[in-house]
Amino acid sequence: MSPIISVSNLSKIYGSGFKALNNINLDIAKGEIFALLGPNGAGKTTLISIICGIANPTHGKISVNGHDIIKDYRAARSMIGLVPQELHTDAFESVWATVSFSRGLFGKPKNPAHIEKVLKDLSLWDKKDSKIVTLSGGMKRRVMIAKALSHEPQVLFLDEPTAGVDVELRKGMWEVVRALQASGVTIILTTHYIEEAEEMADRIGVINKGEIILIENKSTLMQKLGKKHLTLQLPSKLDAIPPDLAAYNLELSGDGRTLIYDYDTKGDRTGITSLLNDLRTAGIRISDLDTTQSSLEDIFVSLVRAP
Template identity: 70%
Template sequence: MQPIISISGLSKTYAGGFQALKSVDLDIRQGEIFALLGPNGAGKTTLISIICGIVNASTGKVSADGHDIVTEYRPARAKIGLVPQELTTDSFETVWDTVKFSRGLFGKPPNPAYLEKILRDLSLWDKKDSKIMALSGGMKRRVMIAKALSHEPRILFLDEPTAGVDVELRRDMWEMVRALRESGVTIILTTHYIEEAEEMADRIGVISKGEIILVEDKDVLMRKLGKKQLSLQLQEPLSSLPQGLSGYQFELAADGHELVYTFDAQAQETGIAGLLRQLHAAGVDFKDLQTRESSLEEIFVSLVRARS
């Protein structure tokens, strides 16, 4: 299947010599939720801005649904909806008028039924005649999403969409994102709430200092780079590890009451049973055990630190 967004050799250097992007190559699949993660200043917003035609690239090519974003700007841009970080809309317009105007900008014929559905899905219908200046911050964020969806795009960029919004809007937004993905819309999101990417994304891309350092299916990434820990609460404290356990990656708590074993998430789970038998043979009894896995946030932090 052809990627819906194809990026090759993309670089951006701003006046003054700051290089925000360095030869980025990236393909995004149709109908996926792709999470782009990176620290502040990594180049996420610059990359999105270039794809959306807001910023000009220094070198490289980008196509959106088969259309070059420079030589075929209009058809390319018509495929894209963007929800930016900043709330930028006409405060004196009503919700209905600003969403209708956004649809008209792309040459789409009027479709009041479609716009009503968007506003209802975003819990904005009862605010349709309200001026935007009278809305709360969360409601203004909903209007930005409605504007981005007004022309029925096949690609939707969400740049930090839940920054500073309430829990209700966050829940509503992710329900809508899932529904859009089911209808074939490709979603590209950046977020500081990495647990959202862990829950929502099909694939993860990590950008650091203007370079894509990793692109991987989320589940594969969690298996490859994740760690697991087995924590054992001991019946009796130990002063040191028994000799028979010296070959294992155990850490003994300072008070001697807990043993922690760290292993690769790829390791066979059956190895744990053998380990417990070894503990029993060494005379170590435990009264409770717990396991935990690395979160996507821990994997992300370790990747970025490794490139620093």
């Protein structure tokens, strides 16, 4: 199946000579949720802005469902909905009016039934006559999503959609995103809430200093780059790790009462059995143990800090 978004050899160089994007290649499949992660200034918003037609590329080619964003920009842009980081809307318009206006900007005929459905799906129906200025920050964010969905796009970009939103409202937005995906909408998400990407995404892309450094299925990424940590609690203080245990690369806590053993998620558990046997041989007793696995945040930090 052809990707719904295809980015080939994309670069963006500003007049100052600053290279915001460097030879980006990216395909996004129809109906997936793709999370684009990266530190501030990595190029996430620049990439989205170019795909959405807000900024111009210096080099490269982008197509949306086969439509070139330069040569066939009207068709390409009509397929895209964008929820930007900032809240841009007329504060004194009603929710119904501002969402309906956004639909008209794309040359779409009036469709009150669709606007009603969007507002109900986003729990905004009881706010349809409210002025934007009277809404909470979370509700304003929902209005921005409604505006982006007003013209029935096939692709939705969510640029930091839950920034400044409380936990309850954030989880509600996750449910909205899942429902959109179930209806066939392709979603590209940027976020600094790593748990959001871990919860929602099918695939993860990591961008740093204007370059894509990794694209991987989330589950595969967790398996390949994740680590498991075995924490061993000691009943008495250990002054130093015996030389016979050096092969395990154990870490001893500052108080001498905890040993930490890191191992690959794809490795088997026989290493743990051997470690416990060797600890017993060395006369080191264990009072308790616990196993945890690296989160996507741990993996992300290790990737962007890599030389």
